[in-house]
Amino acid sequence: MERFDVAIVGGGPAGSSAAHAAASAGASAVVLEKGVPRSDRSGRLGPDSTDAAGILDYWVDIMGIHPDEMPDDVVLGELDRAEFVGPGESLTMHSTGIDSSYDNFGFCMHRARFDDFLRDRAVEVGAAYRTGASVRGVETDLGAAGEPRHRLRLSSGENVGCEFLILADGPQRQVTSGVLDEYLPFDVTDRLSTRETNHIAYQEHRRLPEPVYEDVAGAIKFWWGHMPGHTAYPWIFPNDGTVARIGLTMPIGLAIDDVDDRSAYPLLGPDDSRIPQGSEYIRRLLESEYGDEYDVASDFPLVEDRGKSDGTETYAISSTRPIDSPTAAGIAVVGGAMGSTSAFHEGGDHTAVRTGAIAGELAADGDLTPYNDHWKNAIGDEILRNVAMADVVHDYRPDDWDWAFSTARRLLDNGGGYSILKAKNVRAGVGAARLVLSYKRAKFAARNGRYVQIPESSYVV
Known part of the structure; x- marks a missing residue:
């Protein structure tokens, strides 16, 4: 041995x-x-x-x-920014605030x-x-x-x-x-x-049309409130050349019958009998964003020598x-x-x-x-x-994301990134107070290591 x-x-x-x-x-x-x-x-x-x-x-x-x-x-x-897109509102951040x-x-x-x-x-x-x-x-x-x-x-x-x-x-x-x-x-x-503590993620490596790549270059871009599920969102990350990773994350085992008001989610269709597969979600995202100007199938081809297999990959992400x-x-x-x-x-x-x-x-x-x-x-x-942010948005619906992005955008003049959640912004109006205080309460509840789900004291050695 x-x-x-x-x-x-x-x-x-x-x-x-x-x-x-x-x-x-x-x-x-x-x-x-x-x-x-x-x-x-x-x-x-x-x-x-x-x-x-x-x-x-x-x-x-x-x-x-x-x-x-x-x-x-x-x-x-x-990268020089992060873009967050809701069904009706959006937010761009050029600083993490840290x-x-x-x-x-x-x-x-x-x-x-x-x-x-x-x-x-x-x-x-x-x-x-x-x-x-x-x-x-x-x-x-x-x-x-x-x-x-x-x-x-x-x-x-x-x-x-x-x-x-x-x-x-x-x-x-x-x-x-x-x-x-x-x-x-x-x-x-x-x-x-x-199945309960992990999410599943799926992404594709695609070559973008030059004008589209120029638009997303330097940005990580996320769409919140477009698909159901806690911490469920699609993204585009630019790579090199005109290649980008287009993917999503969503809870494992989410059932369509558990989704209220399906019509509120732009990437769900009225005839969906189950939660769409990752590849279908990505197709719908690209069609909704670029389908009026491009043929997605031919103008956004998979780059098959990247990723785990033929330009795609699926993987687990922890809680x-x-x-x-x-x-x-x-x-x-x-x-x-x-x-x-x-x-x-x-x-x-x-x-x-x-x-x-x-x-x-x-x-x-x-x-x-x-x-x-x-x-x-x-x-x-x-x-x-x-942990605090995930708890705050756990039950967010599409209109909640629009409200959050609209509220956060008004606070950006006071600093970017996490700085918009500083206590001083409680005084910036009712919406700002709601956003900041909900984050502060969640953070307070998880303080002093209470975010740990199995503490050291649980072990018997």
Whole structure:
């Protein structure tokens, strides 16, 4: 049995960052990644963890990796704004309202190349990264003398032993759930059910007509209130050339019979007998935005050598509620597996990287017990913002989004981004007070770590 100081399950941003931090601090570390093929990762298997891959300015500081450190082909384009489109109102933001060391609004990146960059970065400092290494189970003996505390069983029949286990297997938690069950007095799947705590996302890589691309260049663009479901929205993210990612996120298992007033949602049709598939939603979005001037099928073709398969990809995004880890057992859960990534802000590479790095550094130091406090200190403000905003808009209908965008637009003169939610704006009228106070109440309810859905005290080690 091979032995390492630190074994990491999952080779996405969180896992690779954990390996880099552990190996940089002198620990022996191995990443075990089952590996999936992608059209845009020729000849190399990698993680099955993709998102729309945009990074905002202050996310660079949370992530701790500046784009100048990345290979030239990772960053696809700089961003200067975010556009939010409701059924009848819209809002454009040129600032996140949060101080950052990064000069621009943000950037779009090639996710597979970003994953490969993080992988190579970890290997360069001495970590081992193994693809095709699927973990079937984990056995733990905390009192074993002279043996590693954790033994990972691989599908190949091999075993890997380690003192510290970092779980970075993404929002589906295929390994994490089984490990955590050993330390919880309840069935972990009751709390972390994939269908209840995850969203499904689908996106297509399409080549846009030149005038359309010029219109969206530099912007991340979202349509809220156009399709039913909490945190359900389509988007367009510009890439390079005239290629853009056009996608959406929506809850898993949403039924058409659960949707009231279907006619209020521009992307639902009167004859829909079920919630449309992702590809149909995208077709309807493009038809509604550009169908009067272009033939969508021929003028917005798929770019088939991008994405996971033939220009498309489907993936899970975790809920906005994170979990603590059973650190007394030498185990840390990071990234999407711990719920630090969020469907509300479309992914979370920055929080995945940061949580992985914290866990890797502590494991190399020989003590994971400070991990739950450290990740809250590092990304707690970001998690709290996302949880509060997601709670505020949970029951929003299309007309609520129009009201929110109209209200927020009137507050932009006082600052952009999250600054429109500052307490001083309570005095800017009834609508502003309603918007600001609802956010403040949600934020207050989740303060002091109450946004955690499984606290450390729940574990029995």
